[in-house]
Amino acid sequence: MAALDVNGIRCSYNGKPILDNLSLSVAENEIMCLLGASGCGKTTLLKAVAGLLPVTRGEIHIHGRQMNGAGVAVVPEERNIGMIFQDYALFPHLNVASNVAFGLQSKERNKARIKARVAEALELVNLAELGERYPHQLSGGQQQRVAIARALICQPGLMLLDEPFSNIDTQVRMRLIGEIRSLLKGQGISAIFVTHSKEEAFAFSDQLALFRAGHIEQVGRPQALYQHPQSRFVADFLGQANYVPATVLDSRTLMTAMGPITSQAALNAGLGTHGQLLLRPRQIQLSLTEQGNGRVLEQQFLGAYTRCLVDCQGLQLEVSINEPLPAVSQVSVSVVPHALTFFPDSQQGQRAVA
Numbered sequence: 001m002a003a004l005d006v007n008g009i010r011c012s013y014n015g016k017p018i019l020d021n022l023s024l025s026v027a028e029n030e031i032m033c034l035l036g037a038s039g040c041g042k043t044t045l046l047k048a049v050a051g052l053l054p055v056t057r058g059e060i061h062i063h064g065r066q067m068n069g070a071g072v073a074v075v076p077e078e079r080n081i082g083m084i085f086q087d088y089a090l091f092p093h094l095n096v097a098s099n100v101a102f103g104l105q106s107k108e109r110n111k112a113r114i115k116a117r118v119a120e121a122l123e124l125v126n127l128a129e130l131g132e133r134y135p136h137q138l139s140g141g142q143q144q145r146v147a148i149a150r151a152l153i154c155q156p157g158l159m160l161l162d163e164p165f166s167n168i169d170t171q172v173r174m175r176l177i178g179e180i181r182s183l184l185k186g187q188g189i190s191a192i193f194v195t196h197s198k199e200e201a202f203a204f205s206d207q208l209a210l211f212r213a214g215h216i217e218q219v220g221r222p223q224a225l226y227q228h229p230q231s232r233f234v235a236d237f238l239g240q241a242n243y244v245p246a247t248v249l250d251s252r253t254l255m256t257a258m259g260p261i262t263s264q265a266a267l268n269a270g271l272g273t274h275g276q277l278l279l280r281p282r283q284i285q286l287s288l289t290e291q292g293n294g295r296v297l298e299q300q301f302l303g304a305y306t307r308c309l310v311d312c313q314g315l316q317l318e319v320s321i322n323e324p325l326p327a328v329s330q331v332s333v334s335v336v337p338h339a340l341t342f343f344p345d346s347q348q349g350q351r352a353v354a
């Protein structure tokens with residue numbers, strides 16, 4: 001059974017549909033990321049799942065239990081959901097332990113049991129020593145951990161996280177993302193996580209749903225979306241993309257200005273089809289050769305890698321290499337063997353065929 005099933009829902013503001021006929025499924029113990037530009041409807045979906053926004057069509061099921069529909073309207077506090085927000089939403093006048101205990105107090109009266117559960121939750125988020133502190137005495141990362149502990153203590157069946165890392169210092173953000181991901185996985189909690197940062201989406205989620213103006217353009221494993229986007233919109237949103245004009249030569253080969261390029265998987269496009277081959281900067285390799293087919297135009301050393309702009313037979317390609325090359329280098333440009341992604345020109349919306 002899925003942790004969450006959203007089936008053809010419609011949500012509107014002032015009569016204007018923001019989500020229309022939207023469906024999404026989250027498996028048990030899976031972290032689903034909703035990624036997309038500002039205003040595309042990510043938070044609207046989160047609110048609909050939480051029961052904070054009316055759903056006028058379609059149904060939402062959480063762990064198989066129907067939340068809305070004919071004669072059914074489960075209120076937010078009965079959905080067994082934990083919510084984490086960008087601004088932590090802690091009570092400033094309560095110390096850490098009381099903030100964490102807050103949600104439990106309506107369910108558990110025994111003070112000793114509450115104390116033990118708070119200690120356990122603080123231990124989980126590595127804040128065991130800070131129960132007496134107040135929110136203003138904590139860093140952003142620590143405040144967000146308190147918010148996580150406060151949600152975990154109620155043992156939610158589903159966690160909703162709305163841009164939880166946006167206010168966290170970039171230096172600690174990736175570490176916190178790793179810690180919270182392991183925590184959710186360790187506790188077996190399914191989650192939906194909203195962000196507009198692709199790096200956060202890649203690092204935190206098992207599945208990624210890429211939003212575009214109120215609908216989901218593509219859903220799948222982050223790596224699959226990055227490597228095999230179904231549309232140029234997805235390809236461009238998730239990272240730097242080079243497009244090389246190409247024609248299908250046979251079921252696995254494309255002819256380009258760089259010469260024939262062979263795919264590790266069938267292309268599913270008819271012979272002679274014209275289109276664009278997607279090449280990520282890491283899918284192109286360079287080697288120094290005086291008679292090479294390319295010339296380095298520009299380089300930027302960025303620490304972990306070097307961004308290199310190369311001219312190859314009139315094409316300008318962005319390539320990621322480890323170390324900068326000598327200035328004004330002549331290089332041989334080739335494609336790292338992989339299953340090619342090809343967008344036929346004739347297809348509407350430029351859908352990929354491989």
Ligand SMILES: Nc1ncnc2c1ncn2[C@@H]1O[C@H](COP(=O)(O)OP(=O)(O)OP(=O)(O)O)[C@@H](O)[C@H]1O
Nearest residue numbers: 013014018036037038039040041042043044045196
């Ligand atoms: N309370 C509201 N009343 C009217 N329109 C709203 C309301 N809340 C959101 N909207 C509109 O609904 C659309 C979707 O908003 P939503 O908050 O879901 O976007 P989002 O993808 O989460 O964006 P962001 O990344 O900026 O948070 C936007 O056009 C927004 O202006």
